[in-house]
Amino acid sequence: MAHDSPTLDLLERLAAAPDRMTVDALCRQMGLPEPLVRGRLAQLVARGWVEVDADGVTYTIGVGALRPMSAFLSADRTARLAGPILGRLSDQLDESVRLVRLDGTEIVCLAARESAHDTGSPVVGRRFPAISAASGRAILARRDHTEVEAIIAAGVAAHTADSVVDRAELYAALADCRERGVAYERGELVPGVGCIAAAVRVDGLLVTDAISCGVPLARLTHDHADDVAAGVRRAADDLAAALLA
Template identity: 80%
Template sequence: MADESPTLDLLERLAAASDRMTIDALSRQIGLPEPLLRLRLAKLVARGWVDADAEGMSYAIGVAALRPISAYLSADRTARLAGPILNRLRDQLDETIRLVRLDGPEVVCLASREAPDDTAGPMVGRRFPAITAASGRAILAARDPAEVEAIITAGVEAITSDSVVERAELYAALADCRERGVAYERGELVPGVGCLAAAVHVDGLPVTDAISCGVPLARLTPDHADDIAAGLRRAADEIAIALLG
C-alpha cells in the first residue's frame, strides 16, 4: 500500500496556509520531488480537495475539504447542543461568540455566531495556540499541569507585540482564570482585539471545550468585560447541563 502521509501533509499545509502556495514552497515543505508532487496535486484537484490556479502554479485547499468538517460537526453532540445557546448569547451581548475545542497544543473553532459588525470573517476550522488564546487558557486552566508544562516547555511563540511568552506570566494567567472562572487576553492574538473565554465543565469528564468572545479593545470597557464574563460563565454552564441531559 502506498504511503499516504505526504498527501495528508500536503492537505494540512494547504489548510493552514493564509494564502495560496506555490509548487516550489510545497515541494520544500513537504519534501517531495516536483514531479511526484504535481501528480498528487492533480489527483486532489480532480476530486475537489485542492484548488489550482489557471496555470497550475499555485494551490489552495479545495471545497471538498468542507465535507469532513460538515460531517464532524453534524455528529458532534456538543456543537449541536451549543448552537441555540451561542445564538442567545450573541444576541444578548451583540458580540461574536465562538465554541472551541482543545486539540493538542492548539484550539480549533467548532462553531461561530457572528455579530453584525464582526470583521474577522469565518473562523470555523481555524486553529490558534492554546496557551495564547483566551479559550485555550480557559481549557488548560482545568487540565493536567503536566500537559500545560509540556506546552510551555515546547516554546511559546509571540503572535503580536502584546503576546505573553514568559513562563511565570503564563502560569499567572491560568491561575487568574481558575480564580475568576474566565480567561482573558488583550491583543495577544490579534492587535487591538481582546478576548474572554469560559470553559465548559461537565462533571466526570475532562475539560476540552470553551466558549469565547472577541471584542475590539477600544470598546472593551470594564463594565462591558464584566457583562461578557458573566454571560460566558452562564452559557458554559448551560452547555454543560445540556450535555448531561
C-alpha cells in the first residue's frame, strides 16, 4: 500500500503520530527511499497539508489538512443534526459529550461539545479502538456477531490497568449494553475517566453512530451515572428521530 500511495500514507502517519516526525523515521516506517519521501513532503508543505519546523528537520500535519475534514463534516447530515442535540446534552449534564462513528475496528469522533471544566485536548477526528470504548461497544452490540468476533479475534490491547481484554468479559459487556440500552466503560481507555454511551438506532438502517459522555471517575457517582445514562439514551433517540424527519 505504501508504494502505491506514498502521499496518502505520509499524511496518515503524520496525522496518527503523537509527536513530530523526522524524515528518517518516516522512511523506516514506510520502507521508502529518502529522496521520494522528501519530495512528497515538499509538495505537501507547499500546499499547507504538512508543516515543517524552522530547521527543516521534523514534520507534522498542517492546517491544510482541515479542509477535507471540514468538508466532510459539513456534508454529513448526522454530524450537522447532532450539533444542537449535543449542546443541550452537555448543558444538562455539565459534562463533555461526543458523536462517534464506527470505522473498521475503530471509532472516530465526528462532533463534540466540551464542558467548562474539561481540560482535555480536542477530540474531533481522534480514533480509539471500538471494542474498548463505550461508544464502540454501544455500536458493536447492535452489529453482526461475525463482525464483533473478527475484531476480538484480531486481539484486544490493554490501554490501562482496568482494560477488559478477556473475550468472555467483552461479550458480557455487549450483552449488558443490549439489555440496558447503554454501554459502560470505567477507566479502560483513559485512567480515571469513565464513559457511558448509547447507539443511534434508526429503523431499517445499519447502526454506525453513538453518542457518549466521558466523566472523571471522581464525579461519576451512582446517581450521576444514572443521569448520564438517561441523557445519552434520550440524545441518541432524539438524533434518530431527527434523521427520520
